[in-house]
Every structure is written in C-alpha cells, then in structure tokens.
Amino acid sequence: MKKIYTIFALSAASIAFSQIQKVEPAFWWKGMKNPDLQILVYGKNIANNEIELSDGIQAKNIQKVENPNYVFITVNTNEINFPSFKINIKKGKKNISSYSYELKQRLPGSVDRESFTSKDVMYLIMPDRFANGNPSNDNTRDTAEKSDRKNPGGRHGGDIEGIIKNLDYLKELGVTAVWNTPLLEDNEPSFSYHGYAQSDYYKIDPRYGTNEDYKRMADELHKRNMKLIMDYVTNHWGSQSWIIKDLPAKDWIHYWKDGEKGFKRSSYRMTTQFDTNASKIDMENCMDGWFDTTMPDMNQSNPLVVNYMVQNAIWWTEFAGLDGLRVDTYSYNDKKGISEWTKRITDEYPNFNIVGEVWMHNQAQISYWQKDSKISAIENYNSYLPSVMDFTLHDAIGQVFKENSGWDSGMQRVYDNFANDFLYPDINNILVFAENHDTQRFNETYPKIEDYKLVMSLISTVRGIPQLYYGSEIGMSGDKATKGDGDIRRDFPGGWNGDTNNAFVKSGRTDSQNQYFDFTRKLLNWRKGKEVIHTGKTKNYVPQNNVFVYFRYNEKESVMVVVNNNVKEQTIDMKHFSESLNGFTKGKDIISDKEISLQNSLTIPAKTSMVIELQN
CATH class of the missing domain: 2.60.40.1180 (Golgi alpha-mannosidase II)
Known part of the structure; x- marks a missing residue:
C-alpha cells in the first residue's frame, strides 16, 4: 500500500505542476486584419502534456521551446465561430487544466482610428510626479518599492487618478494629446518610478491604478477631444519581469557569455546601425548590449519576441483605445525586428502614428529612421516609423538663447537646423521640443520668462508636432547636471494633499506661474485652429x-x-x-x-x- 500511495502522490504532484498559470494575451478580438493569434500559455512543465482546443478547433501551430514551462499556440481567429473556446491541458485522457479564451468584438471604426498629427500639442507627464489622486495605492502588497516623497529617486505617489482629475487643466492650457512615461508595472526594488524597466507588459503598475483605470483615462481624454499616447519600450525589459526570471529560451534576450549574469552594457554607439564600414563587434556592442544592469536587452531577431511585442501593442491599442505610441530607444533595437514590429502595427491601423526616440545629433542620422527615408533606402532598409524626434533642434535651443549673433551661433543655429529639413521624408510629422524627462529643464538653463516666451513661440509655430514637458508652463525648473534626474522630475505643485501652492488653478498659482501659464495658454489655443x-x-x-x-x-x-x-x-x-x-x-x-x-x-x-x- 505504501508503494502505491507514493506513486499516486507523485502523479498528483505532476498534475499540479502542469496547471495553467498565465495566458498572454488574456483575450483577443475578432476582425483583425491579421487573423493569426499566437497565445502564450505558461505553467510548470506544461509542454510535457498534450494541448487540445475545444469545439474541434484546430491550431495552426503549437510551438514548444527550450523551456518546458511555455507553449505558444497559434490559431486563425477567422476560423473560430465561437465567442470563446477552451485551451485544455491533457495527460492522456485526463484534463489537467483549462482556460476559457474569449474573442471579443472590435469597436466600430477601430481599424481607422485617428492618431496624433501636426494639429496636436503633446504634453509629456511623468505620472509618479504629476498628481496623487488616490493615496491608498501609494504602496501595494505586490510591489517592492514603497512611497517616499522625500527621496528624489523614489516613488512619490502620483497616479492615473491624479492625471484624470487634472485633465481640464490641460484642456484649458491648449493641450490636445497626452504622453505619459510608462505606466506598466515596474517592480524594481529602487528607482522604479520612471517605469522603463517593466516587469509585466499586460498590467498597469498597481501604484498607478488598474488596467480599467488606464482605459478610463483614455475615455476621459476622448470626451475632451484629446488623445492618449502610450510610451512603449521594445528594446529592453525589466530584470523583475516574470518572463525574464524564467526565460522561454536563452535567446529571448541578448546574453553575453563574457558578462556577469549575461550582462554587458551597450556602447550606445548608434552610428554603427548605418555605418556601412562598421565592424560586427562594434554593432553588437551597441545593439546587443544592455541599456542598464536592470534592463535586459531583448532579442528582436527572435520571431517569438517580436510577435509578443506586436500583439501586446495591438492589445493595449484595442483595449484602452490608444491614439498613438512613443517608442523608447528606438534605434537601439534590432533593425529588421523593429521594422517588422512597426510595420505590422501600422498595417493594422493605417492612420496610426508612432514616434520613435532617436537620440542623435545629426539630421541625416535621425532622418534615416523615418519611414521611406531616401537615406536608409540606399541600403534597402525601411524602418516604417512614421515620426521621429527633432533632437538637433533641441540641441540648438539649449545654446541659442544665451549666445550672441555669429556665423554659426545664436539664431543661426536654429536656421541651420531647418536648412536640413530636406532630409526628412515627412517634415510635418516630427516631434519638436525644448526639453523632456531626460534632459536639463529649459527653465533651469534660461530662468527668465522672456527666453521661455521665445522658445514657446518657436516650437509652437514651426513645422512638426510641438511637445511640452509637464510644469514648464508654470516655470518649473530642475538641474539634472548637478542634482540628477530627480530634480528635473519634481512634483507638480498642487498634486498632493497639503501642497501650499496649487498650480492647477489660477487662484493657487503665484503671479510668476500665472505669467508663464497665461502666455502658454494663449499661444497653444490660438494654434489649435491654424491649419497654416x-x-x-x-x-x-x-x-x-x-x-x-x-x-x-x-x-x-x-x-x-x-x-x-x-x-x-x-x-x-x-x-x-x-x-x-x-x-x-x-x-x-x-x-x-x-x-x-x-x-x-x-x-x-x-x-x-x-x-x-x-x-x-
């Protein structure tokens, strides 16, 4: 009897380990242009069992990988005539685990959704530092870093509810589109507030709110004829990602044999992406190196990785009703992989705009990355990226307003930047800005409102899409050079209970803050109706x-x-x-x-x- 009992116990344990623990995406939609859906199913040793779909549905492909805890199931959604079906994990005839997979109906007009254009003014928010609308979610059981507003590099408690409560402030200012730095879960033990080391690509960080809160924010923006831009990270994930902790296969990330725990920092030499004479080792050191120790570099030459990210971006677009994407560190990705990612998303949504961060200091090098570039066409490459960021104009702005007139100084820097507009295939679709969450605050470099008025007049009237950084419209400053990133990401005054200065309302602003705000409001609201x-x-x-x-x-x-x-x-x-x-x-x-x-x-x-x- 003892021996029989032992065998039974082992069998029960085997079944328990094969339970479905995660399914991504959790649900999907009927009517996509690309009907093929690849479903990630995760569970301990789940691949050692049989996979069966209910109702006689046949999978196009069931792919098992190096790690037996994963199975990737591809189905043609056009061939499934049920609102839901079951994914069954079987051991012989015994059903070990099941998941009911739902196929929703798309909203009318989803494929033809409009996106941000040069008609818009984009407002960049760092959510943790903007407004704390729900103090009860500042700390959660499932996230490591706790709130500490006194720590410049810590969590301060800003959240989605805080943004929603202040949308009328943005509407009054003249903003028409909102770009938030990443809101997905970032469960690093420290410096998690910036959100760029994401640990769950299908989950809003609970310190910001819920997935439904994110969707509600999009709905509230749309009620005000405003747009929501998601900050998307394709190049790297966070070290605390559940997938990174249990990789489907070693080639899911770029793993360096000569590095500690696979880590080797990127050289950041992005010129190797298009230098026709670049050595292979220099290309690899840039593109395959990690952005930081907590940010494993994703391998977009792996089709499973690209497909996961394509589907994830589409899922958020459908679920939340997104109006566009901003892609972090775009030019650090595998060139072919990121091109496929971009093309598949814009194929699904023909009017969809995606702006990529290409932080370079030469117009030819930046324009290389815009869709249909004549420069990248030389090597038969097309990124399919609709929009890029005008970092060279940003560079000029950082110097020009403290310089005298000269052959290549003062306003000549700005003119020289525009003289290279011929390099861009779509000059109206580039993002123009004086600063963002990674740069020195403009009002720190130029503390006089006269200079602020000059730069705002400039970026509001030149070609392209103007982008503002939260707080600049009330004169907020910050010194990255001596005090670090936390100083350029200060809390917006009035966003927290107990703040003595509430800059969200006229009566709460100082005279100086109102001067900044009133000038910005007048200019941006005038711009709204100006097709010229x-x-x-x-x-x-x-x-x-x-x-x-x-x-x-x-x-x-x-x-x-x-x-x-x-x-x-x-x-x-x-x-x-x-x-x-x-x-x-x-x-x-x-x-x-x-x-x-x-x-x-x-x-x-x-x-x-x-x-x-x-x-x-």
Whole structure:
C-alpha cells in the first residue's frame, strides 16, 4: 500500500505542476486584419502534456521551446465561430487544466482610428510626479518599492487618478494629446518610478491604478477631444519581469557569455546601425548590449519576441483605445525586428502614428529612421516609423538663447537646423521640443520668462508636432547636471494633499506661474485652429543681428514669426521680406493683440517674439 500511495502522490504532484498559470494575451478580438493569434500559455512543465482546443478547433501551430514551462499556440481567429473556446491541458485522457479564451468584438471604426498629427500639442507627464489622486495605492502588497516623497529617486505617489482629475487643466492650457512615461508595472526594488524597466507588459503598475483605470483615462481624454499616447519600450525589459526570471529560451534576450549574469552594457554607439564600414563587434556592442544592469536587452531577431511585442501593442491599442505610441530607444533595437514590429502595427491601423526616440545629433542620422527615408533606402532598409524626434533642434535651443549673433551661433543655429529639413521624408510629422524627462529643464538653463516666451513661440509655430514637458508652463525648473534626474522630475505643485501652492488653478498659482501659464495658454489655443501652422509651407530668412524671421503660409493665409534673440531692440527693413509679404501691409500680433504695420520697417523689443497674422 505504501508503494502505491507514493506513486499516486507523485502523479498528483505532476498534475499540479502542469496547471495553467498565465495566458498572454488574456483575450483577443475578432476582425483583425491579421487573423493569426499566437497565445502564450505558461505553467510548470506544461509542454510535457498534450494541448487540445475545444469545439474541434484546430491550431495552426503549437510551438514548444527550450523551456518546458511555455507553449505558444497559434490559431486563425477567422476560423473560430465561437465567442470563446477552451485551451485544455491533457495527460492522456485526463484534463489537467483549462482556460476559457474569449474573442471579443472590435469597436466600430477601430481599424481607422485617428492618431496624433501636426494639429496636436503633446504634453509629456511623468505620472509618479504629476498628481496623487488616490493615496491608498501609494504602496501595494505586490510591489517592492514603497512611497517616499522625500527621496528624489523614489516613488512619490502620483497616479492615473491624479492625471484624470487634472485633465481640464490641460484642456484649458491648449493641450490636445497626452504622453505619459510608462505606466506598466515596474517592480524594481529602487528607482522604479520612471517605469522603463517593466516587469509585466499586460498590467498597469498597481501604484498607478488598474488596467480599467488606464482605459478610463483614455475615455476621459476622448470626451475632451484629446488623445492618449502610450510610451512603449521594445528594446529592453525589466530584470523583475516574470518572463525574464524564467526565460522561454536563452535567446529571448541578448546574453553575453563574457558578462556577469549575461550582462554587458551597450556602447550606445548608434552610428554603427548605418555605418556601412562598421565592424560586427562594434554593432553588437551597441545593439546587443544592455541599456542598464536592470534592463535586459531583448532579442528582436527572435520571431517569438517580436510577435509578443506586436500583439501586446495591438492589445493595449484595442483595449484602452490608444491614439498613438512613443517608442523608447528606438534605434537601439534590432533593425529588421523593429521594422517588422512597426510595420505590422501600422498595417493594422493605417492612420496610426508612432514616434520613435532617436537620440542623435545629426539630421541625416535621425532622418534615416523615418519611414521611406531616401537615406536608409540606399541600403534597402525601411524602418516604417512614421515620426521621429527633432533632437538637433533641441540641441540648438539649449545654446541659442544665451549666445550672441555669429556665423554659426545664436539664431543661426536654429536656421541651420531647418536648412536640413530636406532630409526628412515627412517634415510635418516630427516631434519638436525644448526639453523632456531626460534632459536639463529649459527653465533651469534660461530662468527668465522672456527666453521661455521665445522658445514657446518657436516650437509652437514651426513645422512638426510641438511637445511640452509637464510644469514648464508654470516655470518649473530642475538641474539634472548637478542634482540628477530627480530634480528635473519634481512634483507638480498642487498634486498632493497639503501642497501650499496649487498650480492647477489660477487662484493657487503665484503671479510668476500665472505669467508663464497665461502666455502658454494663449499661444497653444490660438494654434489649435491654424491649419497654416499645422500643414503650411515655410519660408526662412537668414537671421540678422540675432533676429530670425520666417513665414508659415498656404493658399488661404500667411503668418510671419519674428524672434528677436538680441539683448537690444532691433529694427528690420520690411523690404527684405517683400517676397513673403506679397502685398500684405499690416497684421495682428497674436501675442500682444496689437495691430502691426508691415510697411517700411518693424521695431522689435529686446528678447521678444511676434506671431503676426498677415492682413490686407
């Protein structure tokens, strides 16, 4: 009897270990352009059993991998005529475990959803530092790092509810799209607030809220005719990811034999992606190296990895109703893998916009990554990435407003940047910005509001999609150079109970904060209805005495922008601009609300900008 009992106990243990523990994606939708769905099923030694689908459904493929805890099941959703079916794990005739898989109906018009364009103004939020709308979720049982607002690099408690409660503030400001740094679970024991070391790709971090909260945020934005942009990370995952802790196969990540625990830091030399003479080792050191010790580098040359991320991005788009993606460290990915990822998503959503972070300092190198680039076409490569970030304009902005006029200094830097616009296949679809969550705060570099007005006038009227960083519109500063990232990611005043300064409302703002806010609001709300700024052509005039003049125009209207970066008042001869004035004799400066004569000469005060709507 003892021997029989032992055999029975082992059999029961084997069955218990084969239970389904995770299924990703947890559900899907009927009616996708690509009907093939690959379902990840996870459980201890689950691959050592038989896999069977209910209702006579035949899988296109059942793929087992190096790790027996995984099975990847591919089905054609067009061939399944049931709202749900069961995935059964069987040992012989015995059913060990089952999962009921639901196929939902897509919302009407999902495939044709609109996305962010040059009509929009994008507002970048670091959720942990914006507003704490639900203090009860600051600490949770299942997450390691606890809230400590006194720690610049710690969790401060900002969340989705805090964003939702302040959407009317953003609406009033003139914002039309919101980009949040990642909201998915990041369960690193420290510095988890930034969200870029994600540990669960199908779960909002509980310190921010729930998946349903995220969807509710999208719905609330849409009620206000605003858009939600998800910050997506393809290049690396977090070390605490449940998949990273139990890899399906060793080649799921880039594993370095000569590194400690497979780790080897990236060289960050992105030029090796397109240097036709680059050595193989230098290419590998950049693309296959890890971004950081807590961020294992994903291997996008593995089809299972790419497919997982494609489906995940589509799942969030369908589930939450996303209006676009911003992709972190885009140019560090495997070139072919990230190209496939991007193309498959934009094939599913033809109007969908995706902007990639290509942090380089040369327009040719940045434009290489935009869809249909003539530069990348030389080597028969297409990233299919619709939009890139104008880091060279950012670089110029960081210097120009503290420089005197020179051959290649002052406003000439800005002009020289725009002189290379011919390199971009779609110049209206690039993101323009003065700062973001990784750079020095603009108001730290230029503490005077006069300079803030100059830069805002610039990025709000040039080609492309302007992006603001939270808090700059009330004069927030921060010194990355000496105090680190935590200082450029300060808490927004008024986002926490007990804050004495509530900058979300006019009565709670200081006089200085209201000056910043009112200027920004006026400019952005004016921009909303200006097609000439969204899609018009540009005529640049070489800067003189640190004064840059350019025109945005179309068949219906024309706008003259004057940026006087000189510390002294300047007078410009209007005959010089007769080509663009084309008979216009006056205009209205939308900043000062004053009528401006465009005959003979125009005098511009020191450190002042004008945005002049031309009138006959």
